[in-house]
Amino acid sequence: MAVSKYRFTWLFLLLLPVATAFVVTRSSKHGRLVGTSLDAQQTVNIETSLDDEKVTSLFAWVSQAFAGVPEYNNLMLAFAAVFGDLPDDSEPVQMLRKAEALLPGEEEPVGDPLPVGDREYYSLGAMGAGQWTGQYKTRPHALLELKNITSVDEWVKSLPRGCRRTIARAIQQNFTVTTKPILDRKPAPHSSLAHFRCVVAHEVRLLGGTYGFLDALGEGISRYIGTTRMTGEIQEYRNATTGKVIAIAHEVRKGKTIRGQWFYADDTAAQNYVWFHSVYDLVRRSIDAEGVTCVDLGPSGSDAFSELKARYGFRSVDDWPAVADYHGDFWYKDGPRSSGRWSFF
Numbered sequence: 001m002a003v004s005k006y007r008f009t010w011l012f013l014l015l016l017p018v019a020t021a022f023v024v025t026r027s028s029k030h031g032r033l034v035g036t037s038l039d040a041q042q043t044v045n046i047e048t049s050l051d052d053e054k055v056t057s058l059f060a061w062v063s064q065a066f067a068g069v070p071e072y073n074n075l076m077l078a079f080a081a082v083f084g085d086l087p088d089d090s091e092p093v094q095m096l097r098k099a100e101a102l103l104p105g106e107e108e109p110v111g112d113p114l115p116v117g118d119r120e121y122y123s124l125g126a127m128g129a130g131q132w133t134g135q136y137k138t139r140p141h142a143l144l145e146l147k148n149i150t151s152v153d154e155w156v157k158s159l160p161r162g163c164r165r166t167i168a169r170a171i172q173q174n175f176t177v178t179t180k181p182i183l184d185r186k187p188a189p190h191s192s193l194a195h196f197r198c199v200v201a202h203e204v205r206l207l208g209g210t211y212g213f214l215d216a217l218g219e220g221i222s223r224y225i226g227t228t229r230m231t232g233e234i235q236e237y238r239n240a241t242t243g244k245v246i247a248i249a250h251e252v253r254k255g256k257t258i259r260g261q262w263f264y265a266d267d268t269a270a271q272n273y274v275w276f277h278s279v280y281d282l283v284r285r286s287i288d289a290e291g292v293t294c295v296d297l298g299p300s301g302s303d304a305f306s307e308l309k310a311r312y313g314f315r316s317v318d319d320w321p322a323v324a325d326y327h328g329d330f331w332y333k334d335g336p337r338s339s340g341r342w343s344f345f
Contacts, residue, residue: 044084048213055200057082059193060099062221063110066191072099075221079214104193107245111191111228116184117341119231120330123252126226127259128298132321139299142306142314143323144283146293152284155313163311167280170273174240177281181233181333190236191228194245195264199224202264206301227262231330235281237265237274249278255328256293258286279312294324 061082064072072078072095081092088094104110114122130136149155156167180189203220204213211219232252239246247265251258260282265274279297286292297314300306306316317323329336 044080044086046079046083046214047085048083048208050201050204052197054082055197056103056193057096057100058200058217058221059196060103061096062196062224063104064099064102066110066112071095075218079217107192107194109187109189109191111187113185113187114229116231116337119182119184119229120341122226123230123232123261123330126230126261126298127252127254127326128320129326132326140306140316140318141299141320141324142297142309143317143320144295144297144312144314145323146287146295149287152280152287155283155287156280158313160311166273166276170277170280173272173274173277175246175269175272175274175277176238176240177277178236178238179233180236182231188228188230188234190234190248190250191224195236195248196224198245198247198266198269199227199264201266202270205267205270223262223264227264230261232261233333235278237269237278239268246272247274247278249282251282253289253292253331254326256291256325257296258282258289258292258294259296259298259324261298296320296324 058078061072061078077092077095080086081096084092086093128138128141131138144155149158156164159167182188200217200220203223204216207216207219227250230250230252232250235249235251236245237247237249238244246269247263249260250262252261253259260279263275263278283295286295295314297309300309300316310316329338331337
């Protein structure tokens, strides 16, 4: 069991005549959680490991923040309550117990029921609109041009032998895939505990060793909130035997390009070729879709991941808006949404 020590000092702020809350801030310089106390300091041991129970508790806290309860906006306090050794009668733990009592069902969506126009706006930054509009330059994007590819089989045949074998294994895995659209004024279909588990596990697995456990958790929560506020659709992966959600791939189409926006998988799915299947399926559907000329997997977090994408035909392009045509409307199941609001990009 991995345990780290963080030093907390609690600052009590009077919010209402009968209510108080803790304020805790993060000191990145010293790797501690730091605050101020009226009369005492407390050292809290943080257990830097994940299990289903802790993820459930963290989601209960985040759900209250989603519901607009202001005292639950304190993420550092959530970490102390869920992963720390605070006494049961402490205020953070009591807040956590209250949140757990209101916990939604495993697959009940709890995200903001945003209008589709707002969702489109929230999608622009992650899709790279800063570079489309000339505001700032983003990192290179990994692109697959479809102008000379007529079928997914043709694409697979163009790949190196090892990649073809990996795709073959991915297609044979024991999972199901369901397309779920993100609808106007409805909670995103992946704003549930089942999907939150995938996002948190994914980020802690990838970032925990480099950035630290709490930073990886914070990144996971941020990405979960971000993806559930955007537009598009998700490809939901489930274990065919147990029915458990094991991964989600979030995709958005705008103009003539389909963007593989996000991908998150739990630890088991990461070992079962799910990402490779998601790329294969995205290419297949993009080729079959009328008017799509490019598949965009976005920027990579490392050179190694850029090289992996390149082996599957996705070349890293610095001036990627010259290749990926995002001019036009966002597209949905029934076609483009011709509001004109973002079509000039």
